[in-house]
Amino acid sequence: MDSSITIGTDAAQNAVRIDVQELLATRLLVQGNSGSGKSHLLRRILEESAGLVQQVVIDPEGDFVTLADRYNHVVINAGDYSEREIAAMGARIREHRASVIVALDTLDIEAQMSCAAAFLNALFDAPREHWFPALVVVDEAQMFAPSASGDVSDTVRRASLSAMTNLMCRGRKRGLAGAIATQRLAKLAKNVAAEASNFLMGRTFLDIDMARAADLLGMERRQAEAIRDLDRGHFLGLGPAISRRPVSIRIGATHTATRAGTHSLLPLPDAEPHDMRTMLFAELETMPPPPPPPPKPVPAHDLMRQFAAHDDDLALAETEPDPALSPEEVEAAQAAATAAAEDIEAGIVAALHDMLADPDGAFHPEAFLYQDFSVRCRMARLARVPLDLAQFRRRFALAKGGIFDPADARWADLLDAASRLPDDMLAPFVQIGRAAMEGLPCPDDDALGRAYGTRSPGRIRRLVDYMEKHGAVVVRSDFGGRRSIGIPALGLSTEAE
Incomplete structure (x- = not known):
């Protein structure tokens, strides 16, 4: 399989290609001031390699969510989920090889760094059997791996920097290939930038950034001025996955675009000062209605189910029978599915x-x-x-609790009664209910503790008291100290024990 993609053309109009297989082993660093075409370059790489490798995009500005309109990416709006759910998604993504875009634009900078750290650490800590190759693109990397402390707490900064360092320094053996982009090389931590072997340098104006870019490209300091003269969408590329010598690249077109678009000059509205004042200070009741509320966030478990849909080894999906099949073939297919x-x-x-x-x-x-x-x-x-x-x-x-087939009709009433209790009490309640239905002695504290996941007798006593206070069970003790527990919803009771 050809693992190379075309990202643009050189000065002689020859195609410039990136070897994705080599890129996974050697990582990528992109630098360019705002307006240099850096995001356009990342979008081109993502679009061209979408069918070759799993992609994970850390998107602090929400620029790349439109990739999901054309490709098979799942968008995670990070503001809708807790840190624990974000970490769980990171682990599930590695297992099912889903391409995702983590949109952080609704969070403040400190929350963005915390979320990115939790997500990247989950990718990094995945079990060995899930170490599939993945291209991890981090835009505005200087935010997540700053070279100096800023307005965020030291704890958050260290966590984010550690996650980025793991991605760039130790991620290769785990199948993670970092492709990071920054506006300012001087603001990016050196130990993160130094791990990249491929470079795409766009227009920059500050002397310190031009000098660092020239050093990385193997150019002399006096040649660094060429970086200042680059046009928008033009980059100098170097690296084992791109070219052994610096090459000037004009990045090609993309199939998708950011929803924000580009800002161009527009003619000012044509209105008299009096009319403009009237419009600005109109009564509030004449104002247009507020925009509709944003859509409700997708529950984390539903989003994880979308990740599973990307698994190469999907189980049988629910599909309509092919009308071209004969009744015998349909019956055989249904039997196979069953x-x-x-x-x-x-x-x-x-x-x-x-x-x-x-x-x-x-x-x-x-x-x-x-x-x-x-x-x-x-x-x-x-x-x-x-x-x-x-x-x-x-x-x-x-x-x-002793029930391995929840679809068995025998347990329907018991499971209905159990639905009134918290999920963590399901196992001990079912164990008690099953004993009552089968005429068995009441489970002792050790058995209930094993079902509840505790070895503390005090916790078991509090558990039974809680269930009794909420009407789920009725506890009886005879003069011999033997206990029986009844289930009012079933009208049954265990034998005394």
């Missing part, structure tokens, strides 16, 4: 059984358990992990 679904369900149940066979399995953190579940599904040769985090949390809680 068999595949049964195999997936059998794999889920087997993985849950194996996890619960570990005496300490119920006490591990949720993230560890989900990772363990994902690995077991891969080992069982399932095409993809069949449950997202929220679905796994519920299935694992039900399994701890």
Whole structure:
């Protein structure tokens, strides 16, 4: 497969290409003052390589979200999610190889740095089996890897700088190839800029930036003036993925554009001073209605489900039968789909059984358990992990309560009663309810603690008290100290224990 893309033409109108495979190993640094065409260059690279490599864009100004209109990128509006959800998305993105744009434009600078740090760290900390190649583009990199402290707290600055350093210095072995762009080389941390081996230098005017750009391009100081004379959209390129000698490049056209567009001079409105004053100070009730509220944010679990749709090994999708197929072929396809679904369900149940066979399995953190579940599904040769985090949390809680098939009609009333309690109480409540339905003794504190994920007897007592206060259970103790627990919604009670 040809891994090179065309980004523009040289002075002789010959195509200038970038070897994407080489770029993944050697990284890229782009520099240019505002208006030099830096964002246009990044957009050209992203468009041309969209079909070759997974792309992750850290977009502080929301310039690149329009890529999703034409390509398969998923837009993450970071202001709609918590830091924990952003980190979870970063891990899921690596697993499913989804191309995403993290739009940070609704956040202030400190929140942008915190969000970018959490996201990049999640990409970096992904398990080894998810180290797929990905091009990570960071626009305005001097914001996330500043060379000096600014108005943000030292804690946020260090976290952001550490994440950027990991991306550029240690990301290659994890499949992460940084492509960073900055307006000012002097404002970008040197240890971040120094790790790039490919350079695209656009127009800049400050002597210190021209001198650093000339040094990186291997030019003499007296030749640095040429960088000041570059036209908009023209760059000097050098590096193993571009050219072994500095080459002047005129960047080609793109298929998409930023929603903001470019600002051009417009004629001023033609109105008399009196008319203008009337319009400016008109009564408020004559003003046009306010714009409609922004759309509601997409829930994090729905966005993660979009990431899964990008997985190369998708399980069977729900599709309409091809009208060209005969009834026998449609029936055979439906039977195959049913068999595949049964195999997936059998794999889920087997993985849950194996996890619960570990005496300490119920006490591990949720993230560890989900990772363990994902690995077991891969080992069982399932095409993809069949449950997202929220679905796994519920299935694992039900399994701890002894229910491995929630679709079984026997448990419908019990699960309906359990829906009134918080999710973390699902496992012990189901365990009690199942014992009541099967006429078994009341589970002891150790059994309830294992279902609840705790070894503290005090927490179990508080758990049972909470459920009783909310009418979910009724606790009875006889004179011998034996306890039974009833479920009012079912009209049943466990045997005394």
